[in-house]
Amino acid sequence: MQEKPLILVTNDDGITAPGIRALIKTMNAIGDVVVVAPDKAQSGMGHAITMDTVLTCNPITIDDGPQLEYTCSGTPADCVKMAINEVLNRKPDLCVSGINHGANSSINVIYSGTMGAAIEAGIEGVPAIGFSLLDYKWDADFEASEEYVKKIVLNALLEGIPEGVVLNVNIPDFKNHEIKGIKICRQANGSWKEKFDKRTSPFGKEYYWLSGEFVCKDKEQDTDIYALENGYVSVVPVQFDLTAHHMIQKLNAWEL
């Protein structure tokens, strides 16, 4: 590539989150960077888009890096739509989302705003990667992530990511020398066992906090969960054709 690639950066933890600041810094060394990211935390927004109210999108300067930045009132998927259709004057060569504070492995790809943004870019025909670090803390250490983010992004720019696919990358919360490498995986078969924490407000009304425990039923060694538990960065290719093609024949036997 002669020209520097144009890289769109977004996330779901909000534009000031340390995770996206680390990702911007790494991307500045690779391409021309434009950031369009939510003005507040949007965790758990999945692929939500804003249909019932208006959106704002305004330039902002957060640090002295060379990137251009915009802060948007919408969801991560909104930010990507806004960036590609309104902010940028050409289609970006790559969209990176993250680095998320917390895991987006297994079924969490579905709840994840980080991956919602990456998938939205994929739908718009832009190669896209979501990055997540397995540390929920705001002051998580993103240093060890840099090498892996760089390696995966450079490969994606060189090799291309085929239409209809985006990458879901999760990075274990280890020091650099403790990470064993990168594994291409499938999404582990796991889900949340919910626990609703029921409380009473000062005014006598009952309310709930949604919480729970992640349960992985899948003990095979080719999953993202297995890779992460064993010290590897996991890369899962994710598609947005949700058709369960193997079921079509079976459904044709129904009496419809």
Place this chain on the structure above:
Amino acid sequence: MQEKPLILVTNDDGITAPGIRALIKTMNAIGDVVVVAPDKAQSGMGHAITMDTVLTCNPITIDDGPQLEYTCSGTPADCVKMAINEVLNRKPDLCVSGINHGANSSINVIYSGTMGAAIEAGIEGVPAIGFSLLDYKWDADFEASEEYVKKIVLNALLEGIPEGVVLNVNIPDFKNHEIKGIKICRQANGSWKEKFDKRTSPFGKEYYWLSGEFVCKDKEQDTDIYALENGYVSVVPVQFDLTAHHMIQKLNAWEL
């Protein structure tokens, strides 16, 4: 089945929407019905869940039907989690979501709160079906839908829906005798060409409405879009293992 099946009903247009009222009526003829649905419209919420605030869930009576009803402050996916883990004392035999006011064919399965709820039920191990009518209007006519909803639900209860799959059903906006039948389909390859409608507030600030036009690049005859355009009810089996398995070998050739 000796006992009447326990059917969970939800939607994304809110508990008072005519679409869910029609669905409840049809389900009352088939099983014991419990409704846990959003207290307000939640269109475009996809698979969003509520992580940053609390949820309420309260009994409500809306009509004189035999169903039990609860109104929940969360997203459609929250409603399903709440129903299965907090409201119901046994796992439902089926979860139906809808009937949505408007299409959820092709890529819209990803933005759809209706399908977010159905997919959440699937993740929780409950057979699930999302229903949508191709008419956005609040006073849409759901009469023609009834026969097809019933037929598909009875087949699902009889045959079962395998783990890992839920059904996405779209119904054309035709009179009953004009609907040609039911077709099992794959999700058409289409997406939205966004148009941001830029306006200025009375206070001089710029804001946007997200709008756009759906573009279907996919001209094959086995898609949901083709079925709907030709007067058929479309049934797409949807999976929530998003792994693009065909890409794993290719990614293993990257220099990682």
